Amino acid sequence: MKAARLDRYGPPEVMHIDEKPAPKPGHGEIRVAVHASSVTSGDARIRRADPPLVRLFFGLFRPKYDVLGYEFAGTVESLGPETSRFKVGDRVFGATGFRFGATAEFLVIKENATVSLMPESWSFTQAAAIPFGATTARYFLEDKGHIQESDRVLIHGASGAVGVAAIQIARMHGTAVDGLCGPKHLELIQSLGAERVLDYSRETPGNGAYDLIFDAAGKLKASTAKAWLRSGGRFVSVQKGLAKDRASDYPDILAWMESGKLQPVIDQIYGLDDIAEAHRKVDGGHKTGAVVIQIRG
Ligand SMILES: NC(=O)c1ccc[n+]([C@@H]2O[C@H](COP(=O)([O-])OP(=O)(O)OC[C@H]3O[C@@H](n4cnc5c(N)ncnc54)[C@H](OP(=O)(O)O)[C@@H]3O)[C@@H](O)[C@H]2O)c1
Structure with missing residues (x-):
């Protein structure tokens, strides 16, 4: 072959x-x-x-x-x-x-x-x-970030394979989600369901705004993320830990694809x-x- x-x-x-x-x-x-x-x-x-x-x-x-x-x-x-x-x-x-x-x-x-x-x-x-983006994003948002419907969530690095899945999976949890990405990706991230999209080259989110921040690019300093979090907020990053390959993720992923919730x-x-x-x-x-x-x- x-x-x-x-x-x-x-x-x-x-x-x-x-x-x-x-x-x-x-x-x-x-x-x-x-x-x-x-x-x-x-x-x-x-x-x-x-x-x-x-x-x-x-x-x-x-x-x-x-x-x-x-x-x-x-x-x-x-x-x-x-x-x-x-x-x-x-x-x-x-x-x-x-x-x-x-x-x-x-x-x-x-x-x-x-x-x-x-x-x-x-x-x-x-x-x-x-598969790569969806299983990684799901692991970090759910297993590590314990995402909840009432959260305000920020996805940093929203335009990569992990980021685009993270925006969509966060929306499926019913959360308000914002995205931080480069200037050429603003429209795309908005179209995937982000409420507010920020250009990391010229904007920073307000301090104390988020319950959960997921750094899907592995580029965000923990000290910076901490300032953007509400008191008691959670910061998770692709830099910390390894997503798991789980057969048990696939029935949900298939259902999300079939329903059009995951594009x-x-x-x-x-x-x-x-x-x-x-x-x-x-x-x-x-x-x-x-x-x-x-x-x-
Ligand atoms: N721990 C794990 O289990 C695990 C699993 C999968 C992936 N990862 C890691 O996760 C990271 C992302 O993976 P991926 O496949 O999504 O990568 P990717 O598709 O290559 O996307 C990377 C994204 O990072 C953004 N980016 C680049 N420079 C940036 C900066 N200075 N600040 C903010 N964002 C920046 C880019 O957005 P713009 O083009 O909009 O700038 C790009 O869309 C990689 O480092 C990968 O190794 C870890």
């Missing part, structure tokens, strides 16, 4: 297209013909070994996994023994977890892991733009052959939502 591979850590140019054997589904596993994947900020961090601690978990001298790609959408192509949840041809989307491997023509995943049927009306490129935000769609260019875009640090890779179709 065709796959976007990397043999060493480094700049976007380390990404190249190569052939490798398609993985075989084992017990309880399905093989997915991948139609779309993405390059997340996480993929780019692993490629760059940034921070250097990445090497401890993903290979000291060279990357342990030679195919990145965390999010995917595609069709179930074959079933391993002892599977019952999906049938061949089902349209599914999900996340690979820390084994990666989604920027390739096929991937194998346990049928009871982070994979789900996708909404009928969604395209593969749309569905592939959802995909796609910066650009690249072909698999343009994987290095897509990584370069992500390294820029200002993508809008997801950078999607179309693998089939």
